[in-house]
Amino acid sequence: ILNVEQSPQSLHVQEGDSTNFTCSFPSSNFYALHWYRWETAKSPEALFVMTLNGDEKKKGRISATLNTKEGYSYLYIKGSQPEDSATYLCAFFYNQGGKLIFGQGTELSVKP
């Protein structure tokens, strides 16, 4: 059974704090690692799709790194804002079956 683990499960920070989350995934049969942001009452929105070991991607104040050999990815948010409050999902796409396996998510709450 393929397992994707995210930590922490939830995080409460003050506006302006920087924060990071971890996603652990199987290091074999790797094809891609996705990060999604899911705000309450909305659809999950793709943040990053990472495919190469050592990949670093950035979108505004959010960035992500990837280590496929050891099976982890970090998502960083610099200077958190209340609008960053959401659940952040990572998902592992493995090359047998063509489907995504999701972690349980990290719920971020940013207080003004």
Place this chain on the structure above:
Amino acid sequence: DGGITQSPKYLFRKEGQNVTLSCEQNLNHDAMYWYRQDPGQGLRLIYYSQIVNDFQKGDIAEGYSVSREKKESFPLTVTSAQKNPTAFYLCASSETLDPYGYTFGSGTRLTVV
């Protein structure tokens, strides 16, 4: 605008009744997926389809059925055999075997009373 439409947003059913959740996309995507979310758990794959008239079981297919008669439509039926049907259901689509990102609907919350 292209996207995925799930309807209804909220659905209530009596125990023992089958219920069908709708998922329609106008993105011309080949692949479509159904996920279920329960509190404290990640999205779990119920069924997926990579092409019209073909679909595969995901990790938790028992008690569910699907059809893929048209490219744009992938309805999910929650049957009375599903022991714990109350959950949030999310539909997604992508290019076939495309690792480069899914598009999601906004979900249907099913409550069985």
